[in-house]
Amino acid sequence: MTGGPARVLWLAKGLGRGGAEQLLVNCARHVDRSRFAVEVAYVLPHKDALVPALRAADVPVHCLGAAPGRRWPLRLRALLAERRFDLVHTHMPVPAVAARLLAGRRKLVHTEHNLWERYRLPTRWANALTYRRNDAVIAVSHAVAAGIGRRRPDDGWLTVVHHGPDLGGAPAGPAARRAARAELGLPDDALVIGTVGNLTAKKDQASLLTAFALLRRTRPDARLVLVGAGPLEARLRELAGDGVLFAGSRGDVPALLPGWDVFCLSSRQEGLPVALMEAMTTGLPSVVTRVGGMPEVLDDGVEGRLVPPGDPAGLAAALGGLAADPGLRERMGAAARERSKAFDVAGAQRAIERVYARVLAR
The missing domain is CATH 3.40.50.2000 (Glycogen Phosphorylase B;)
Structure with missing residues (x-):
């Protein structure tokens, strides 16, 4: 040297x-x-x-x-x-x-x-x-x-x-929320669930699409935003029903997060996803699978919900609980923002x- x-x-x-x-x-x-x-x-x-x-x-x-x-x-x-x-x-x-x-x-x-x-x-x-x-x-x-x-x-x-994450200078607040929804063409009053990840078997967006279809039975106003691209995109588009937006691969995810109400990952395998830490830093409650390092940074019932992988019904139930309770979303989002100070x-x-x-x- x-x-x-x-x-x-x-x-x-x-x-x-x-x-x-x-x-x-x-x-x-x-x-x-x-x-x-x-x-x-x-x-x-x-x-x-x-x-x-x-x-x-x-x-x-x-x-x-x-x-x-x-x-x-x-x-x-x-x-x-x-x-x-x-x-x-x-x-x-x-x-x-x-x-x-x-x-x-x-x-x-x-x-x-x-x-x-x-x-x-x-x-x-x-x-x-x-x-x-x-x-x-x-x-x-x-x-x-x-x-x-x-x-x-x-x-x-x-x-x-x-x-x-490194979100210094990322937009926040009501104006950022309106801008994010306008960018994605989302209604101001819709319940928006977002996910970020390559469209691969590991991320298992197929289970999320099934769970979202179940949620839409009671929340027809709900929207699901999938950010990412990958080899399974054509198949996932075939599975997607009403209310699903494929946003593609994006370099502006921190600017989109304020427009969402809930963050979700349906992964079957993970190390410790940056996308989850970014969502928590933004103050979003999350519904994620109990895999990899995700239980190390998110406690079930505190910053969000942990569900088993490959369980669309369980995923739908957790999303439904947050969808039905704005106060719970606010409390979990605040806890997530507080937890993210350790990132x-x-x-x-x-x-x-x-x-x-x-x-x-x-």
């Missing part, structure tokens, strides 16, 4: 609008530049929605899949040699495996965002065979940490860091940098 700031590469599969990718943007704004010079590399050229935000934070970004005729692991090896990084911090399993094989004597830190059961079998095997090469691992929740297990005996090898993206970045310092000092 040179006498100046340590050179750190954050390596991701893509930089699309996903929770793990958004965490990179959030953390980039809080890096201690006197100690760490951070750059970002990603593999998939078409997943680049967050590249401008990283560059706006003065973080150099490299696309490893941009050059025709050259495979991205070769470009990764060339980038490592050219930029002389001291440490590589990986964020998704496939590029992480490549980094472990190519990093040489460089230090390696990996952030685990998901439970291993989500990964395909070949990915799990490749991960397992190379995982001990990590000098340190960061888990985004205790549930994710439990899934990792003790794959190395070293004390301090595994650290849990709860991240947080600290700057503090999370400091915790990550302590891991870096420990690893580099060895």
Whole structure:
């Protein structure tokens, strides 16, 4: 390592609008530049929605899949040699495996965002065979940490860091509510339920659509907003009934949240979703499934409701309870806003940098 700031590469599969990718943007704004010079590399050229935000934070970004005729692991090896990084911090399993094989004597830190059961079998095997090469691992929740297990005996090898949203300057109040509803074409007096996530089997929006159809039997004024895009969009549109709005992939989610009355996630698997923390920070009550790290930041009956995954009837009942009681929504929303004061993206970045310092000092 040179006498100046340590050179750190954050390596991701893509930089699309996903929770793990958004965490990179959030953390980039809080890096201690006197100690760490951070750059970002990603593999998939078409997943680049967050590249401008990283560059706006003065973080150099490299696309490893941009050059025709050259495979991205070769470009990764060339980038490592050219930029002389001291440490590589990986964020998704496939590029992480490549980094472990190519990093040489460089230090390696990996952030685990998901439970291993989500990964395909070949990915799990490749991960397992190379995982001990990590000098340190960061888990985004205790549930994710439990899934990792003790794959190395070293004390301090595994650290849990709860991240947080970065909503400084986000709109709020009645004017923001009216603007958000106008942007989405929603009636001022409708009950609006919103969700944010890629349209994939993991997020299980199909169960949410079924639950929403049940809710509409007693609340025909209700609207459901789905923010996100993905491979299941066509199928989900076929399942959707009246009152459902597909808003697509959006970069203005913080501006849309004030227009909603309830936030919902019907996921079957999660690490700790940024979207939930953003909703709580906005002061929204939430109905989410009891999976991953969500029970670590939301108590059932306090900031919202926890329901079993894959249970549309239970989801509909929880949504119905909030729909019928504006006072309950207000109390839970206030509790969510209070709980969100513990979400600290700057503090999370400091915790990550302590891991870096420990690893580099060895």
